[in-house]
Amino acid sequence: MTALPRFPDPSLDMALQYRAHGRRSVLVILASFAGLILIAGSVTLMGISDTGLGTLFAVVAEKASFGLFIADADPQQTRVLIHLRLPRVVMAIIAGAALSLAGVLMQAITRNPLVSPYTIGVSSAAAFGASIAIMFGVGFTSVGIYFVPLTAFLFALGCASLVFSMAWLRGMGAQTMILTGIALMYLFSAMTAAVQFVATQEQLARVVHWTFGSLNGVRWDAVAIAGGIILIVLPLAQLRAWQLNALTAAGDDVARSLGINVALLRGQAVVFSVIVSAVVISFVGVIGFVGLIGPHVARLIIGGDHRFLIPFSAICGAILLLLADTAGRLVFSPTVIPVGIVVAFVGVPLFLHLILSRRSEYYA
Amino acid sequence: MSLHLSLDDIHFRYGARQVLTGVSMQLDRGEILGLVGPNGAGKSSLVRTALGLARPSCGRVLLNGTDLSRIAPRERARRMAYVPQSSPVSFPVTVFETCLLGRTPHMGATPKPRDIEIVEEMLERLRLQDFAFRSMGELSGGERQRVMLARALAQETELIVLDEPTSALDIGNQLFTLRVVADIARERQVTAVIAIHDLSLAARFTDRLMLLHHGKVEAEGAWEKTLTEATISRTYGVQAEIGLLRGVPVFAPYEAVRTGAVQKVPSQNWPEDNILP
Secondary structure, X not given: XXXXXXXXOOHHHHHXXXXXHHHHHHHHHHHHHHHHHHHHHHHHHOOOOOOOHHHHHHHHHHHHOOOOOOOOOOHHHHHXXXXXXXXXXXXXXXXXXXXXHHHHHHHHHHOOOOOOOOOOOHHHHHHHHHHHHHHHOOOOOOOXXXXXXXXXXXXXXXHHHHHHHHHHHOOOOHHHHHHHHHHHHHHHHHHHHHHHHHOOHXXXXXXXXXXXXXXXXXXXXXXXXXHHHHXXXXXXXXXXXXHHHHHHHHHHHHHHHOOOOHHHHHHHHHHHHHHHHHHHHHHHOOOOOHHHHHHHHHHHHHOOOHHHHHHHHHHHHHHHHHHHHHHHHHOOOOOOOOHHHHHXXXXXXXXXXXXXXXXXXXXX | OOXXXXXXXXXXXXXXXXXXXXXXXXXXXXXXXXXXOOOOOOHHHHHHHHOOOOOOOEEEEEEOOEEHHHOOHHHHHHXXXXXXXXXXXXXXXXXXXXXXXXXXXXXXXXXXXXXXXXXXXXXXXXXXXXXXXXXXXXXXXXXXHHHHHHHHHHOOOOEEEEEOOOOOOOHHHHHHXXXXXXXXXXXXXXXXXXXXXXXXXXXXXXXXXXXXXXXXXXXXXXXXXXXXXXXXXXXXXXXXXXXXXXXXXXXXXXXXXXXXXXXXXXXXXXXXXXXXX
């Protein structure tokens, strides 16, 4: 077959190709979101106690209709679904999405693929906060179940503010931010180690368990708080997608010559990233890796345009964490392996596979 | 011809080091000015000051008579574009997407058909259409440099400032790229400032030259007056033969001048003076 002449002129191809790429990206995002819902539905049914699809539908329908529809389901199954499985599954989605979103923002504003939401020290600061809360606050029942997460959150914010103000003083450069963050990360790790050194056996076990990152015993109020925050931050980040494109693809000076206030953009992205990652860490502990790998997986599949990359990173992180947590629940059932551990076992092979199977252009 | 860009008595300081001392520059609309001078003479600082990316410690920059600092960033971006010396690639992004960034000051959340049209036109003019959907990471340094130029041209500004736009290009692409810049400048009455090392290219493709040395203007005007054996010896520390080959100015440096060659080369990374042997 002879090749047809390119008509009317080859330049048309570029516009068509660009639009086709955009449509393809939107389709990928929609399909992966449908996939996420499907996976969430199926893993909710998996576990030690058998629950049927009918019960899940009935329970979700009853809750979604605010009780207008009364489910006639098995009370035992209903309790398992409402108090154990569903909050856990929803929190896995929220945490994965939040950490991955935070990661994609941090990587964009530092133009550095090695950066994660934890690079600026929020995780070790939160761990230190949680440690001292566990050590000294166990008796304070009046402060209740929010004491540990709240302390962790405040320490994470404090650390981030420190990094932020140092970077601000130095003109909001990416390198200052990374270096200050890493320095503070070591400082807080050392302080956590110091606290652990003087802790009792029981306290030590709790601190160590907290730092693993686990979705055990997640409550609906935590789900609501974390979910609400990500629902606010995600669209705000999305609004800045094009500016982030300019910053990652062209650098500070060119971005500024394109009319972008780089210092402001960087500041906003840090704030978004810190808030979503800190709130997640505070409730479920330090789940590493998702914030680093989620954005890379997304980028390998969909490319570097942040208009698509931001939502897709969130979806990839959610799927990754959901699968990891399910594996952690089921593989050695009834023993539950903390998701912070499993996620590396699930994520690393996937990531290595993507790197090896992709063309060499990914990292120039 | 009307006065387009004017820099008045610019002083610029980088830390403790005085980089520019009392530099003034006037450009008429549609004029191409070449900025030449040895390493560390202050070319890049002058370029960044002219763009409003660096704030001078003294002096002011006027665009059509308005102080640059009074023009909102987005409005400024619609009027002046920047081609940097190099741009490192850290994440996968295609040539087309990179070029489309030039439309940032003109568009809302997403590119319109007109934005895409202009990007197509510029990629074609710079013969990059076959690379359009390749990742920037796959390109050679020279191809990448042409993409950055295409991006700046897609910005459709009345003024364009280029910092060493040909440093990574082979001789064929040097001529081709500067020809495109000169053509566009003439067609659309675009004013251009080009910082460039190659004296032959500088003399050939610009209307006027400014020779910088130690942050001061050493000479300014037509290339024959700016680049003489005396000024070249004084600033670059080389003896050079200057001639015309088929009407094209050619500079052949043939020997380093002992006294001139020993010069302080201020470096941005190392604050200590780096004395050449």
